[in-house]
Amino acid sequence: MLELAYVREHLERVKKSFHDRGLGGAGLDEFMARDQERRDAITQVETLKAERNRASGEIGRLKKEGQDASALMAQMKETSARIKQLDKRAAELDQEMKDFLLTVPNLPHQSVPVGRSAADNAEVRRWGEPPKFDFEPKAHWDLGPALGILDFERASKIAGARFVLYSGLGARLERALANFMLDLHTRKHGYTEVLPPFIVNSTSLVGTAQLPKFAADLFKLEGTDYWLIPTAEVPVTNMFRDETLDADQLPLKLVAWTPCFRSEAGSYGKETRGIVRQHQFQKVELVKFVRPEQSYEELESLTREAETVLQQLGLPYRVVALSTGDLGFAAAKTYDLEVWLPGENGYKEISSCSNFEGFQARRAGIRYRLPGKKKSDYVHTLNGSGLAIGRTWMALVENYQQADGTVVVPEVLRPYLDGIERLERNR
RNA sequence: GGAGGGGUGCCGGAGUGGUCGAACGGGGCUGCCUGCUAAGCAGUUGCACUGGCUAAAACCGGUGCCGCGGGUUCGAAUCCCGCCCCCUCCGCCA
Numbered sequence: 001m002l003e004l005a006y007v008r009e010h011l012e013r014v015k016k017s018f019h020d021r022g023l024g025g026a027g028l029d030e031f032m033a034r035d036q037e038r039r040d041a042i043t044q045v046e047t048l049k050a051e052r053n054r055a056s057g058e059i060g061r062l063k064k065e066g067q068d069a070s071a072l073m074a075q076m077k078e079t080s081a082r083i084k085q086l087d088k089r090a091a092e093l094d095q096e097m098k099d100f101l102l103t104v105p106n107l108p109h110q111s112v113p114v115g116r117s118a119a120d121n122a123e124v125r126r127w128g129e130p131p132k133f134d135f136e137p138k139a140h141w142d143l144g145p146a147l148g149i150l151d152f153e154r155a156s157k158i159a160g161a162r163f164v165l166y167s168g169l170g171a172r173l174e175r176a177l178a179n180f181m182l183d184l185h186t187r188k189h190g191y192t193e194v195l196p197p198f199i200v201n202s203t204s205l206v207g208t209a210q211l212p213k214f215a216a217d218l219f220k221l222e223g224t225d226y227w228l229i230p231t232a233e234v235p236v237t238n239m240f241r242d243e244t245l246d247a248d249q250l251p252l253k254l255v256a257w258t259p260c261f262r263s264e265a266g267s268y269g270k271e272t273r274g275i276v277r278q279h280q281f282q283k284v285e286l287v288k289f290v291r292p293e294q295s296y297e298e299l300e301s302l303t304r305e306a307e308t309v310l311q312q313l314g315l316p317y318r319v320v321a322l323s324t325g326d327l328g329f330a331a332a333k334t335y336d337l338e339v340w341l342p343g344e345n346g347y348k349e350i351s352s353c354s355n356f357e358g359f360q361a362r363r364a365g366i367r368y369r370l371p372g373k374k375k376s377d378y379v380h381t382l383n384g385s386g387l388a389i390g391r392t393w394m395a396l397v398e399n400y401q402q403a404d405g406t407v408v409v410p411e412v413l414r415p416y417l418d419g420i421e422r423l424e425r426n427r
Numbered sequence: 428g429g430a431g432g433g434g435u436g437c438c439g440g441a442g443u444g445g446u447c448g449a450a451c452g453g454g455g456c457u458g459c460c461u462g463c464u465a466a467g468c469a470g471u472u473g474c475a476c477u478g479g480c481u482a483a484a485a486c487c488g489g490u491g492c493c494g495c496g497g498g499u500u501c502g503a504a505u506c507c508c509g510c511c512c513c514c515u516c517c518g519c520c521a
Contacts (some may be wrong), residue, residue: 004476042477053490056502057478060445069501076501096477338466376474 001209001363002104003098015105017355020324027142029112031100037372038093045086052079077200102206103213108324109296109333115323116271122323123334127307128316135403140394141274143231144170146405147425150267150275161272162264162279164390169423173396173409176416177389178257181284181309185386189305193257196235198258204238207364210329216265219279228261232285233383238245241291241364250368251298254288257282268392274394276348281390288382289366292358295417296333301353303335306351306386312412316340317394318347337387339395344408350391353384397423 007014011032018025055076062069108114113122149170155163166174185191202225205211210218210230217226229235236256245252260283271277286305290298300321303319310317322334331354338347361378363365369376400408407423414421 039477046477049491050489052501059501063445073501080501093448376475 001101001359002107003362004035007101007104009034009233014104017105017324020108021105021327022116022325023105027100033099034093034097034100038090038097041090041093042405045083045090047081048083048086052076052083055079063104068187073346074090092094096134099212100168101146102363105329106332106356108327109355109357111321112327112333113321113357115322116325117323118272118326120323121320121326124319124321124335126316127311128314128317128340130316131342131399133342133401133403135400137342137401139274140397141343142409143397143401143405144275147172147407147423149423152308159279163278164275166393169420170393172417173413174389176413177392177396178282178284179416180256180312180413181386181389182257184312185255185284185286185305188308189253193255193258194236194239194254196229196232196239196256196258198229198235198261200229200234201225202227202233204364208234208237208424209236209363213329217263219261219263229258230262231260231283231383232256232258233287236285236287237360237366237381237383238364241319241404243365244367244369245289245379247291247368247370250289250291250379251294254287255284257284257389259283263379274343275390276394278390281388283388284386286353286384286386289368289379292377292380295355295357295382295405298380299333299335299353299382301338302382302384306353306384309387309392310337310339310350313392313396313410315392315399317350321341328352328354330354330356330359335384337385339391340399341395341402342398348391348395350395351385351387353399354382356381356383 007028011028015025015028055072059069059072059076062072115121127173137195140150141152145152149166151165151167158165171239171305182193186193198223199221202211204228205218217229221227226337235258236254239254240252259280260280261280264277264279269275274282286302288298288302298376307317307319317337318337322328322331322336322337327334334352334354336349337351337353339350340346341348357380358378360381366379366381367376368379396410396413397407400410402408402422409417409421409423
């Protein structure tokens with residue numbers, strides 16, 4: 001969320017942000033008109049309240065002295081009625097403005113390439129060479145079922161479309177990947193592991209900005225205020241909602257392995273094959289709370305930390321900086337990691353690393369205080385996948401496939417799979 | 428799910444209709460003191476919105492905030508209603 005005062009004073013910058021993101025600037029001018037109306041109403045009602053407060057004190061004094069206060073009381077009864085009316089109007093305007101502010105996207109950082117869509121994203125760097133095969137490489141949706149480690153039919157019987165069942169070595173590979181990633185981030189990158197609730201309330205979702213705009217992307221539990229998390233970002237960022245952290249706790253780095261649930265409403269017909277786009281998947285998520293002046297170096301290191309997973313697994317990838325047209329609602333800047341997929345002969349997003357600056361912190365009330373300083377300030381929040389496990393599974397199977405349909409297990413993963421060197425049928 | 432208790436400032440903890448933004452204690456900050464530290468003394472101590480001043484602050488004023496939302500009243504931390512959360516006991520359960 002942008003601060004009201006900021007929008008008021010930097011209207012042109014906000015309008016430019018809307019434009020760069022490919023949104024109409026509509027609403028902003030009306031918003032400013034509302035702002036003026038609201039401030040006028042507040043001035044008026046506060047004057048009346050001040051008058052009432054004075055009179056109430058006077059009434060108390062008169063009564064104490066045994067004097068008659070009924071005239072003043074009658075007068076204040078009218079004033080109170082008037083206040084009630086004006087208060088209601090001011091509250092309405094206030095609510096309208098808050099609702100609007102919650103739908104205003106974050107301002108893109110100056111370094112973000114201006115563009116209309118993903119086509120305008122800027123490639124930052126590449127790592128690794130796509131493997132060369134002397135046979136026609138298969139997609140994971142052929143390899144997996146053939147190895148008996150992936151079962152789409154039964155998943156769809158149990159739940160429906162866009163679910164998958166991992167079986168045998170497939171399930172163990174998923175778990176091995178999660179453990180490998182968690183170990184890497186906790187042992188080498190200084191993250192603290194947390195295991196949060198997988199269900200959150202709507203306040204938490206407003207805090208990280210999935211609500212109010214993106215309810216359609218989420219699963220809600222009927223008859224409750226509970227929602228399945230679309231990413232660990234939500235519970236982990238909200239750990240410190242309405243809290244003030246000590247500056248010496250920062251940067252605070254947390255890693256969580258959770259399932260993620262996404263309704264993918266409106267995406268039917270898109271990426272229906274394989275495990276690319278599922279209603280449920282697992283992800284190891286990195287979350288940082290940092291001091292504002294450090295957030296951009298922290299974004300770089302966060303991205304590098306996510307990249308380390310791919311490097312250690314030997315999976316070729318590239319890093320792209322999202323353009324303004326592709327940038328998420330809450331993000332000021334985002335790097336996507338895209339892994340090489342032989343089955344698609346192209347790169348596919350496997351991690352998204354973002355700096356939200358104070359956008360989430362303001363919504364969620366996450367502050368920090370410097371020792372000895374009175375005034376607190378909002379932290380900057382960042383997060384990134386480190387990595388999406390389902391997509392890593394998929395990339396690994398495709399990149400390490402052999403002519404005979406088996407899959408070689410990368411060295412670093414073998415300790416997590418009882419030393420197994422190869423995924424074969426009937427294991 | 429049932430019964431009971433409770434939610435007050437950074438923390439502990441008073442406060443049952445007016446003089447309460449809130450006693451008292453602790454902590455923090457500032458100054459004094461001190462070779463340094465501790466102790467001691469004095470002062471100070473939240474957030475949001477809003478008006479004035481301003482380049483912007485500082486600053487000065489106003490309003491609101493004692494879990495959240497309503498209500499009663501001239502006036503509510505204090506009374507009434509609804510909701511949320513926490514604790515204890517019982518039941519159930521991995």
